[in-house]
Amino acid sequence: MKTVKIIAPATIANLVCGFDILGMALNEPQDEMTLSLSDQPGIRITHADEYDLPVLPLQNVAGVALLALMEEYDKPIGFDLIIDKHIKPGSGLGSSAASAAGAVAAANHLLQNIFSNEDLVRFAMNGEKLASGVKHADNISPCIYGGVTLIRSIFPLDIIPLDAPHVFVTVVHPQIEVRTSDSRQILRKEILLKDAIKQWGNIAGLVAGFMKKDYELISRSLEDVIVEPVRSILIPGFDEVKIRCKEAGALGGGISGSGPSIFMLSKEENTSQKVEVIMKDIFEKIGIDYKTYITTINYEGVKIIESK
Amino acid sequence: MKTVKIIAPATIANLVCGFDILGMALNEPQDEMTLSLSDQPGIRITHADEYDLPVLPLQNVAGVALLALMEEYDKPIGFDLIIDKHIKPGSGLGSSAASAAGAVAAANHLLQNIFSNEDLVRFAMNGEKLASGVKHADNISPCIYGGVTLIRSIFPLDIIPLDAPHVFVTVVHPQIEVRTSDSRQILRKEILLKDAIKQWGNIAGLVAGFMKKDYELISRSLEDVIVEPVRSILIPGFDEVKIRCKEAGALGGGISGSGPSIFMLSKEENTSQKVEVIMKDIFEKIGIDYKTYITTINYEGVKIIESK
Numbered sequence: 001m002k003t004v005k006i007i008a009p010a011t012i013a014n015l016v017c018g019f020d021i022l023g024m025a026l027n028e029p030q031d032e033m034t035l036s037l038s039d040q041p042g043i044r045i046t047h048a049d050e051y052d053l054p055v056l057p058l059q060n061v062a063g064v065a066l067l068a069l070m071e072e073y074d075k076p077i078g079f080d081l082i083i084d085k086h087i088k089p090g091s092g093l094g095s096s097a098a099s100a101a102g103a104v105a106a107a108n109h110l111l112q113n114i115f116s117n118e119d120l121v122r123f124a125m126n127g128e129k130l131a132s133g134v135k136h137a138d139n140i141s142p143c144i145y146g147g148v149t150l151i152r153s154i155f156p157l158d159i160i161p162l163d164a165p166h167v168f169v170t171v172v173h174p175q176i177e178v179r180t181s182d183s184r185q186i187l188r189k190e191i192l193l194k195d196a197i198k199q200w201g202n203i204a205g206l207v208a209g210f211m212k213k214d215y216e217l218i219s220r221s222l223e224d225v226i227v228e229p230v231r232s233i234l235i236p237g238f239d240e241v242k243i244r245c246k247e248a249g250a251l252g253g254g255i256s257g258s259g260p261s262i263f264m265l266s267k268e269e270n271t272s273q274k275v276e277v278i279m280k281d282i283f284e285k286i287g288i289d290y291k292t293y294i295t296t297i298n299y300e301g302v303k304i305i306e307s308k
Numbered sequence: 309m310k311t312v313k314i315i316a317p318a319t320i321a322n323l324v325c326g327f328d329i330l331g332m333a334l335n336e337p338q339d340e341m342t343l344s345l346s347d348q349p350g351i352r353i354t355h356a357d358e359y360d361l362p363v364l365p366l367q368n369v370a371g372v373a374l375l376a377l378m379e380e381y382d383k384p385i386g387f388d389l390i391i392d393k394h395i396k397p398g399s400g401l402g403s404s405a406a407s408a409a410g411a412v413a414a415a416n417h418l419l420q421n422i423f424s425n426e427d428l429v430r431f432a433m434n435g436e437k438l439a440s441g442v443k444h445a446d447n448i449s450p451c452i453y454g455g456v457t458l459i460r461s462i463f464p465l466d467i468i469p470l471d472a473p474h475v476f477v478t479v480v481h482p483q484i485e486v487r488t489s490d491s492r493q494i495l496r497k498e499i500l501l502k503d504a505i506k507q508w509g510n511i512a513g514l515v516a517g518f519m520k521k522d523y524e525l526i527s528r529s530l531e532d533v534i535v536e537p538v539r540s541i542l543i544p545g546f547d548e549v550k551i552r553c554k555e556a557g558a559l560g561g562g563i564s565g566s567g568p569s570i571f572m573l574s575k576e577e578n579t580s581q582k583v584e585v586i587m588k589d590i591f592e593k594i595g596i597d598y599k600t601y602i603t604t605i606n607y608e609g610v611k612i613i614e615s616k
Contacts, residue, residue: 022512189500196507200327200329211515
């Protein structure tokens, strides 16, 4: 086996109240990547998409993730990587995580799975560091494990896959730019203890809600009193999307990662469709280009679709 | 039926990382109370114990809890209450919660259970307000529901019983006084966002650990970077208890409620016994009187033991 083709899912980090510790994988959109083992040392990256991302390994999130993996592999190896992105960079849907996680998961498959999933998260976090300046795992982990994951701690790494019931996820990606580093900088370094208590009540409620498959509890817990009030200022239409989608029956939702995408969870498919109509209506009125998705939780994570 | 005798369990609020939102009921110690319906309106309280607590209903935590219940009951009723406390007031083991929760649960039984458990928590919180100045439910809820409970929110009240695996709980109560109001005042009103993130990672981990019955995850999550470092200063011997008990194999533990009691969870009974020996050794050396308990989770909450 010398070549493997994979798909790597988009992911929603934070999940409203779980800033930096929760993430969910989606069935749409997904990146495609083809990775081949090569006798020639080093990494050669080519792009099959329109995004004009860097090809130098040290400047490319998939590249630095692969370099981290190669450093722990004791034999000299080389890779040829073709990236075909469908998750737009800067969308808040885990585009960099999909590249980094997809690349190392593909490499691991070519190397007869000598590394654990936790190793792969560790390698792929180097991509997040390159993209945003900070090693975080709330997109990487669900991208690799699938489903909903809790990252209890990054140092040391402690990833806990959580059961989660079937939900429909409607996403709107307004085509504006919010840089992860900017949206991190505007957060206050100190918060009120009473807000923190409210937040960890909601996080505990959301985790219990997912595990009990209790949609009402999930809905009540999808509240963020710390990050959303600050970050949502950068996203036009945010408040209206949230209010109207919840009125239409959505369980709740918020900013995907650091934005600008907004996601809403629904128990029923027809609610998720109503939510999409509302999102379209709002961004048509505002006059910002947008893209919408109706999708579900991806329970598999990075998936091998071809291997030869 | 005119008289009911109940036992009301001690409780551990906070459970290390779940400040104000988590609580656990214990099989030891327990208060006993006897409540009788009376044709004579009002509440008459007598004490069968040595603690010299107030007998005037408005000054007694069980009294104000019963008064809140009577206010919502549409007919004039009266109660005679005999309180036999075994949970020492000021121990940090939910003594006031046991009185308040026990009284309203007993009254509800006499009134053919017309109130829900949530109503009872609401009534009993008036006792906590009297005792500590703040309405909190993290002792009251496990006392009424039993087991481990999450209080996602107090206004509106949202109580979620969580599954929890069998554990042994070793408690040491050093006989020093820590007033709940004092131990609340020394907390900082603002905390670092990065500490809060660590804390909610641990809370999410602890909830997932309880629900998955994953002892290792429970153990890793029993860490408090916000409240314990401040409050433990008021408890001599705290750090040594924690370090040595964990070395002896305890899963972890910390301050019970606002202290001064310290609790440690163990998977095996013989570990809980080793933990007790360590606790005794430390407080003997310090020269402070103490009391220890080895107990388990009480899954029933307030229990009717006689009714006539």
